[in-house]
Amino acid sequence: MAKAIMIQGAGSNVGKSVIVAGLCRVFARRGLRVRPFKPQNMSNNAAVTSDGGEIGRAQALQALACGVPAVVDMNPVLLKPESDVGAQVIVQGKRFATLKARDYAKAKPELLSKTVESFQRLAADADLVIIEGAGSPAEINLRAGDIANMGFAEAVGAPVVLVGDIDRGGVIAQLVGTHAVLPAEDCERIVGYLVNKFRGDVSLFDEGDAAIAQRTGWAALGVLPWFTDAWKLPAEDIMDIASSKGAGIKIAVPRLSRIANFDDLDPLSQEPGVSVEIIEAGRPLPGDADLVLIPGSKSTIGDLAHFRAQGWDIDLAAHVRRGGHVLGICGGYQMLGRRIDDPEGIEGAPVAVEGLGLLDVETVMSPEKQLAQVRGETRPGGTEVTGYEIHIGHTTGPDCARAWLEIAGKAAGAASENGRVRGCYLHGLFGSDAFRAGFIAELGGTAQVGDYTASVEDALNALADHMEAHVDLPRLLALATNV
Template sequence: MTKAIMIQGAGSNVGKSMLVAGIARACVKRGLSVAPFKPQNMSNNAAVTADGGEIGRAQALQALACGLAPLVDMNPVLLKPETDTGAQVIVQGKRFATLRARDYGKQKAQLMPAVLDSFRRIAQGRDLVIIEGAGSPAEVNLRAGDIANMGFAAAANVPVVLVGDIDRGGVIAQLVGTHAVLPDDDRALIKGFAVNKFRGDTSLFTDGMATIAARTDWADLGVIPWFGDAWRLPAEDVMDIASRKSGAIKIAVPRLNRIANFDDLDPLSATPGVSVDIINPGRPLPGDADLVIIPGSKSTIADLADFRAQGWDIDLQAHIRRGGHVLGICGGYQMLGRQIIDDDGIEGPPSRVNGLGHLDVTTVMKPQKRLALSRATYLPTGDAVDGYEIHIGETDGPDCAQAFLSLDGRPEGAASPDGRVKGCYVHGLFAADRFRAAFLAALGKPVAAYDYGRGVEQTLDALAAHLETHMDLDRLLALAGKI
């Protein structure tokens, strides 16, 4: 009989994604068959799945924690913001529509059948499904038609554990306040609570936990100390990649307004001797960077305009004049070319815009999105690279003759004649240890070898041990409901 438990947050960024991954790995180590599930996610950091769709990157990490390949049913609704008021809606891995927030609010209830359908498939043959909520159930103004939090929990009859974040302060108000504003039926679904991200002696919050338990009558599942190695795991938010160390190699990454699929940065950030500096708007690109990476974008043309508005185009020219290296990935690759042609208005009104001009290539936007897991070859060394493609547009031009990858027997990417500026569509390159070592060595500052995949696995194991120590997982499993 499959059981399920849902982890919801008393606010955004309380650590739900990390907790689901850690609980999942701990339960796998206990011998259980576990799968992750998130009814609705909002992120431009997507993963391509084995069954040919896309889901949130956090669910791909949770799948890894469970020892599973990512599947579209693990995150049946994915919202990918394109503007401040609208997003592309992905349902069961495929594009469903592009909707303004108000219109999505009116239509989201219609997606519940697809969500429940995916949930039933994921649950088949499992001992346990661990479900992640989105945002906070305290946003009762969004309750009508909800599919992300209490709406799903009620429809699937799944018990809920509510998590508060003590690091940002006011955790008692977060949890007790959620209890106060929820309607009776939703409140009854919450069976336990936990407090996350505590720094220092957890015994100092014993009275706080007793206060929350007394005011809510929820089961106390523990105070979870800050997990210092969380940065070693793939990040869902680009700001979680901010460099925590200095290194011989400095990589600068402009934070695009609609930055997407930036998991390319995770292995670099984890590599000893490499620092990854996320450059926020208002900051110039640093003059001492060895490499500038222009990452993927959900709205290439709009982000190119913003890139120029920040003055980063001038900084990039200076970087190249100083002999610096540049890599554009996906949307960043398109920006580096001479022109982006969008006659069909894929990204907005029909337009043709000049690119940054550092690669002699032109991109033509196409309505069909390419979604594929890919195995490429790094031509300078012959090393295999497993990655993925997720983009619209086709890019071609003279500099493609200097492609540095081979994909399905054809050249992929482009490079300037001196080889210092490169671009490609393949994401995930740097997760390949041999490729990463060779690419960094070409910058003139070799770093020590690092097994990125092993590092992620070891960190998941450490996270599981952390939760076994500080969270009452026996009680949590006892709270899980049969489905």
């Protein structure tokens, strides 16, 4: 019988995902069969699983920390925002519906049963399941029908550890305030707490720690100092992308309003000789960029309009005239073409729009989503690449005759006549070390990270060491209960 414990946050972005990844690696190193689980996630940064579905990328990292393949049961409900009021709902790896907030609330009873079903399957093959909440249980206006925090913990009988973020300030109020507003039965489910992201001498917080424990009755499980290597782990949020700005090769990445699957940037951001600069709305694309990389999007046509509204289309045309390089991946690839046609209204009303016209290709949207982990090679040269595809739409046109990738024996991608503008559907290709080195060399730089996968593993082990040093792990494990 598996044990389980749930890590919830006193607010969003307190570091739950990283803490769960660290705990997964800690207990996996101790020989336990550990599995990560997040009942509901909201993210356009998805991963393709070994069983052919999609989950939040944070859970894929946590699976890596456990040393097991990612599967859809690790994140049975994934919300992928398509607009300010609606999201595509992925259930157990597959598209369920596109729902507005009120309609989603009506679907929660059905979705709760799906999350419990996935959890039970996962727990059947585990010694320990570490569950991650979403947002904060202090949002008591969302408690009815909750499937992300206390509602799920109640459904499976899991105890909860609450995490506060001291870097933001007010961590005592975060934790004690949560205790004050929660219903009594939810409060009793919390068995301990962690304080995360402390900078400086941890002993200076001893009195604060005592004050929290006294006012809540929860077990104090540790104060975690700031983990300086967190930037080496694949980013869950686009603003977590770190780089050595101003150094060597400059890659400009326009921040699309529905940016998706930007993990393509993670390996590049680790390169000391590469600067990955995220360009916010309202800022021009820098004139000294070596490469403009247009990433994926959950709403390609909407983000193309957003791109033009910033004047980035004008900046990009000037960049190309100066001899700069352009790479579009997935939605970015579709934007680079002459036309995008959505006859069935997959992204909204049926419409056809002009693309940026830098590649002689056209894209037709279709309901079928392509989901696959793939392996291929470059053309010419035969450099191995691995990654995944997760997209709707089919792209064709004369520039596809200059395909620069071969996947499963078929030509893939497109390139302009001079080769400076390229596009493809393959995410994650920069994780392939030889490809990344060759690509950076084309831009005039030199790759210095020889093994990206090993660097992520090293960061996970360092994170586990960090947990070993600062968390009361025996007590935390003792607080986990059989489910």
